[in-house]
Amino acid sequence: MTWFLIAFIVVIPPAWAVLAYNRLITLRVEVKNAWHQIDVQLKRRHDLIPNLVTVVKGYMDFEQETLEKVVKARTKALSASSFHEKAVSEIGLSQAVSGLLAVIENYPTLKANENVLRLQEELTTTENRIAFARQFYNDLVANFRTKIEVFPDNIIASVFHFRPAEYFSADAEDRALPKADMSARPK
Amino acid sequence: MPLTFIEIEKQKSWRIGVLLLALICLYFLAAIFLLLGLSVIFPFLFLYSVTNPLNLAAIFAFSLIAGGMHFWFAASGAVQRVIRQLDAAPPDPEDSLHMQLINITKELHIATGNTRKMSCMVIPSLSMNALAVDDLNGEAVIAVTEGLLSKLSRAQMEAVMAHEAYHILSGDCMETTVAASFFGMYASALEKLRNIDEEKYRGYHPAFLLFWVLVRLSQMLNMLISREREYRADAASIRMTRNPLAMAEVLYILSRGWTGVGLISSGIEMLCIVNPEPGELDESEGWWSNLMATHPPISKRIKTLLMIAHMNKSALKVRPEVNTGTGDMSPTGEVSSFACPSCKESLFVMSYEKTTVHQCYSCGGIMVENNKIPRILARREVPCTDRIRSLAKAVLTDNQRNLTVRRLRSASIKLSHPLKCPKCRNTMFRKFYSLAYLLEIDRCNVCGITWFDKDELEMLQCLIENKITASIALPGLEEEA
Numbered sequence: 216m217t218w219f220l221i222a223f224i225v226v227i228p229p230a231w232a233v234l235a236y237n238r239l240i241t242l243r244v245e246v247k248n249a250w251h252q253i254d255v256q257l258k259r260r261h262d263l264i265p266n267l268v269t270v271v272k273g274y275m276d277f278e279q280e281t282l283e284k285v286v287k288a289r290t291k292a293l294s295a296s297s298f299h300e301k302a303v304s305e306i307g308l309s310q311a312v313s314g315l316l317a318v319i320e321n322y323p324t325l326k327a328n329e330n331v332l333r334l335q336e337e338l339t340t341t342e343n344r345i346a347f348a349r350q351f352y353n354d355l356v357a358n359f360r361t362k363i364e365v366f367p368d369n370i371i372a373s374v375f376h377f378r379p380a381e382y383f384s385a386d387a388e389d390r391a392l393p394k395a396d397m398s399a400r401p402k
Numbered sequence: 403m404p405l406t407f408i409e410i411e412k413q414k415s416w417r418i419g420v421l422l423l424a425l426i427c428l429y430f431l432a433a434i435f436l437l438l439g440l441s442v443i444f445p446f447l448f449l450y451s452v453t454n455p456l457n458l459a460a461i462f463a464f465s466l467i468a469g470g471m472h473f474w475f476a477a478s479g480a481v482q483r484v485i486r487q488l489d490a491a492p493p494d495p496e497d498s499l500h501m502q503l504i505n506i507t508k509e510l511h512i513a514t515g516n517t518r519k520m521s522c523m524v525i526p527s528l529s530m531n532a533l534a535v536d537d538l539n540g541e542a543v544i545a546v547t548e549g550l551l552s553k554l555s556r557a558q559m560e561a562v563m564a565h566e567a568y569h570i571l572s573g574d575c576m577e578t579t580v581a582a583s584f585f586g587m588y589a590s591a592l593e594k595l596r597n598i599d600e601e602k603y604r605g606y607h608p609a610f611l612l613f614w615v616l617v618r619l620s621q622m623l624n625m626l627i628s629r630e631r632e633y634r635a636d637a638a639s640i641r642m643t644r645n646p647l648a649m650a651e652v653l654y655i656l657s658r659g660w661t662g663v664g665l666i667s668s669g670i671e672m673l674c675i676v677n678p679e680p681g682e683l684d685e686s687e688g689w690w691s692n693l694m695a696t697h698p699p700i701s702k703r704i705k706t707l708l709m710i711a712h713m714n715k716s717a718l719k720v721r722p723e724v725n726t727g728t729g730d731m732s733p734t735g736e737v738s739s740f741a742c743p744s745c746k747e748s749l750f751v752m753s754y755e756k757t758t759v760h761q762c763y764s765c766g767g768i769m770v771e772n773n774k775i776p777r778i779l780a781r782r783e784v785p786c787t788d789r790i791r792s793l794a795k796a797v798l799t800d801n802q803r804n805l806t807v808r809r810l811r812s813a814s815i816k817l818s819h820p821l822k823c824p825k826c827r828n829t830m831f832r833k834f835y836s837l838a839y840l841l842e843i844d845r846c847n848v849c850g851i852t853w854f855d856k857d858e859l860e861m862l863q864c865l866i867e868n869k870i871t872a873s874i875a876l877p878g879l880e881e882e883a
Contacts, residue, residue, distance in 0.1 A: 339556065351513060
């Protein structure tokens, strides 16, 4: 009985520690992978925007401001270095693109143009993909953060220095802006 | 309910396990009933009681094997079976609406974390419905009818696809696919037996009893297909699209359109977003309906979604922009590689009803690939001109008279100069589009194209849109009577 107890004490805690550690590593890799998925979609958007701007420029003489906003937001997003900067600038770009897509709706000549329609669909799907990738990433981050903070997994997390991943979202002050609602995706 | 698609996927395996267990139990019960029945009819054949432990073990072993085999056969090739049955085809990337569907499917993969490969298909039907099928081969398909695709906006289509994706990820599809195959297989076997019986056995076939018991038991499997799963799928759709109103609008549109009665057979109706032929059970509430029906009442689903959206029913009356065509034919600037079969001039690629057709500028004839015809017909929403309407009616009456005369004389159509197919140069067949819509068209059966003379395509659209059909009776005789 004593030997059994000793074996129990010697085997169970290390086995649990290995399992908990592996689980945390898996979650961290999943979070990283989800972030790369967002990155792929962001790159797709950065490549698409110049095409759209070139096509719609001639038709939208009175909407230069909207176009400039998009171009500026894209430049800002491209130059962002830190994770936080990137998150904030990309959300700004999303809003600018949503504005542009809404404006296109008001131009019947633009809507009749096959090229514009194709680009509009491409941009709409890219915006959706970014939103969904972001949602999926944030779900995984929530899972990871919960795992790090709950007992007894938090012991392993602190021993091996697992840091909570950041959510892909705007700051509180950004959210206070009137257009910060990401749910208003283009239809 | 789990909040994320990651958690939904995790729940799948145990639910499929429960289904397998239910199948084994059903076979066990069927075998017991059958043996009990036979022991009453032929007592001398059964020396030992059915309740003998050894016999019970043997019956259990049989049900284990039968249940396992059934599950495997039902769930392994289900997708291909259903796709063949509905004549569904992959979307055409050159068609803007189909491209939208492809894009939405890609978005779904991202929203669900690429945990499951899902592909989309289009059913060439003017009805409005969508369904999801899944099987053990790892294939999962969301199929949408051409009619639904043309009537919904992008946001609404996203809602439908997210709803169906939930069914695939949660294992609902696997459950329904197996349950549908169970019912469909035995019901058709029973139907075949009935036909044989009348001729040879006069109603007494040994397998008749077994299949009758199995059909009755398979109906009980409906109890496992909870109608709650539709509410859960609606909720998952909202979580993805953040747009409860879009889902409510979809259900509202579906509740007022043709959802495929007659097209979608009774075996697969439980796979659809709404039951194509809702019975009294589907539209009522109470413990018995909850137990037996596969779909909840549409009105309750709409009410729940509107409540989440903080809106009332009047919001549904405002129809958002839909994907119907403008009815205008505009040139794409491309010259087609085919020549007009009638006047031999080059054809031009034209954009029409969000797809492309080939038109002859000289005679006004149009060449359309057969798979594009249902799309064009489904996307028509602009009222046709008075000229086309009166022309269509006149042609229809004329053809009706010709057909009746021809039938009475048992003659066939004889053309002095049959047209040659612009693609393969084979002779095209001149035939009616259908017996309901008596418009003569030229069709090449080798390469699957149809030639419409000037105004014929618009006339066909007008006849279908306004449901103007030919009556089979002789107009002359009707007047006399």
